[in-house]
Amino acid sequence: MQRWIILTVVTTAFAGLAAPARAAQEAADPAPATTSVTLDDATIDPKIPSRVRVDVSYLCSVADDARSLTVSVEQKDPEDTSSVAFGSSRTAEADVICDGTRQHRRIVVQSKTINWIPGADAVLTATVSDIGAAPQAAADAKRAKLPTGPTTT
Incomplete structure (x- = not known):
């Protein structure tokens, strides 16, 4: 004892x-930074009304596997609910920078159906995914009115 x-x-x-x-x-x-994504502003391109520019910021840690950044926008016509504008854009894996610092991107989303309607509600979704990571993805979604953006030259 x-x-x-x-x-x-x-x-x-x-x-x-x-x-x-x-x-x-x-x-x-x-501990390594966790992956996060945040939707910022979205505006309709005044020259090409079938395009919307979406500002996205994201943060992800250094990884061996490539990451994917996808942004999608959906908008119903308030006067014709059967009419829906929809589009998505996926950023090339080589362009998704994951170094532990916050990154800012402006993504152009082309409507595959009809032009975007200024002032109408739209649903925006952004996802950063990595098949080899845990958790596998981080996403943000929000409802916003799409204004027409300033004319750029």
């Missing part, structure tokens, strides 16, 4: 000495 008590005291003392070392190691190696 006495040996067991001595062994327990010695083991506890060594564990107490190792705890600060583990805490220092964890502080030196912070």
